[in-house]
Amino acid sequence: MARIYPLQNVRNIGIMAHIDAGKTTTSERILFFSGKTRKLGEVHEGTAVMDSMAQEQERGITIASAATTVHWLNHYNNVDYRINLIDTPGHVDFTVEVERSLRVLDGAVAVFCAKGGVEPQSETVWHQASKYNVPRIAFVNKMDINGANFHNVVKMMRERLKANAMPIQLPIGKEETFRGIVDVITKKAFFYNDPTGMKIDEGEIPADMIDEVNLAHEELVEFVAGTDDELMEKFFAEGDLSVDEIKKALRKAVIELKVNPVLCGTAYKNKGIQKLLDAVCDYLPSPVDVDHVVGFDVKDHDKKIVRKTDDDEPFCGLAFKIVADPFVGKLCYCRVYSGTLQAGSYVYNSTKGKRERVTKVLQMHAAQREEIPETYAGEIVALVGLKDTTTGDTLCVEKDPIVLESMVFPEPVIKVAIEPKTKAGQEKMTLALIKLAEEDPTFKTYTDQETGQTIIAGMGELHLE
Structure with a gap:
């Protein structure tokens, strides 16, 4: 049986984020728009597909990183891509799972909350990704909530993460007036008038945004021209570059970890997800683009x-x-x-x-x-x-x-003594604990010699629960 998807059309990506930036909702929407789930799963209803353990649905957080395969037809070049999506946990307690999934990814999408911006955990995960040389693009989510500020998030990315954050989209309106996106590369505006997000209307850039869009476009083109001598010459001669040239050079720069393109939208309201999938195919590396x-x-x-x-x-x-x-x-x-x-x-x-x-x-x-x-x-x-x-x-x-190389894991930071309700439960409990320790290397269990209690050790209280 031959391979269905050529290697350069495969993307192995993770979605990394701070706790409530809306990572699982974003993953859910990716599954929905690429046709893998028929009904949208909501995290706070407890029906999200990615959170498939009962505990996760009850708490509304993601524990185990589920790997999911979807396919996506890129709007830009009409190529069919296979995307393997790895959902990584966002709590500090689960650092080991994040590190482990980063090793098997080729690229990542960092999701930030439009209001919270770069939070402490985002910094941790960002630096872990830098350590493993994972190229990434950023998605500013929750553009529809009060206090959403796209430019502030970009500024925080530059200051706190020392990232070369380059907006390739700009939001039209913000908070409850957020209604669309301008593509900085093609200078086209897209409006989401349909609440399900299936239909996107292309239109004129709003008059009050033209200067802002031109400025962002120039900044982007200047950066791109600076990465390649041939483009530099063309830029000096003509003052602009073609969409193809920008995309190609931007892709190369992302893979070389020189830039992080920034996109925006709101996953919960179904805005901006299709463009995010296009960007994953356009800019993130295939298994062939990263080191052997x-x-x-x-x-x-x-x-x-x-x-x-x-x-x-x-x-x-x-x-x-x-x-x-x-x-x-x-x-x-x-x-x-x-x-x-x-x-x-x-x-x-x-x-x-x-x-x-x-x-x-x-x-x-x-x-x-x-x-x-x-x-x-x-x-x-x-x-x-x-x-x-x-x-x-x-x-x-x-x-x-x-x-x-075998992975090196952090030592547990918290220990708790536990005991079963009945004597008969002792064996069951021991077996269950051994099974858990097998799944998660940062979780350890042993019997204290002096007191005879069963001790469990892990990365934090949430982890041990």
Whole structure:
């Protein structure tokens, strides 16, 4: 079976944000507009698809990063893209999950609240993304709430995150008058008169915004021209660049971590999501655009091995998340870096030194799943049938073993003693705790020798609950 989506049309992205910036709502809308869910899930109604654990729906926060596959037809060049979306948690307690998902992503969308702007957690996550060299674009969400201020958020990004934030969209109106977006690159205005956001009307830029748009366009073109000598010459000669040239150069600059394009909208009111998806395809890297993965020789950890992102290379992948699933037992989320993997074949877990059999390969759509016969380099899939594999393990072919660096996790910061209500519950509790520790490396459980109590340790109170 051949690959349906060429590698350059695959995007592995995460959505990172502060707690209430509206990350899950944004993910929900992406699923809706790309045709994966029929009814919109609302976080505060507790029906969001991305928050599929019961605890998450009750609290309205996202705990486990679900990986979802959607496809999107880009409006700009009519190419069909496959987007693997990884929903990352926003609370400090869950830092480890954020770090882990950043390693398997190629790019990210940072969501900011139009009122709160850059909050402390946004800084943490932003710096983590810089550490792993993840290119990102920014989405200023909640443009419709009181106190929304787009320019203030851009200013905060420049000052607090030291980011080169470049607006490629400007909001038309703000708070309850927010009604559309101006595309700075093409200088066209788009109005959302339809509440479901399905229909977008193109129109004239409002008269009071023309100067602002021209200024933003000039700033953008000057930056883009500065990244390339040929463009620089054309810019000096003609004073402007074509839309194609701007997009191409901007994409290159984003991938080289030189710029962060800023978009705006309100996910809850369905405004700006389609443009965000277009931008993901236009500017964020495909698996081919980022550096090849580097691992180590199993016997000699000083010897480096580079695996190209290519279907013809030997298979290697990283198990970045283990989830206990009610239907198939243990699900292992895996980012495939090189080669192909067929369902029913054997893989070698080089971290543990064990051979494992993959019974099924699943493509995950938040809560639904589809079985596929094989997977290719650059994809993110869930594997069924792996017994000994835990988070951060490398899977590869036995005759060509490689260890992708194991992830280093922070030590737990808070400890709590717990005990079951009845004696009979002791065994059940112990088993449940061991299962949790397997899914999450920052969670530890042990018995205190002096008091005989069961102690659990984690990254914060919310985490331990």
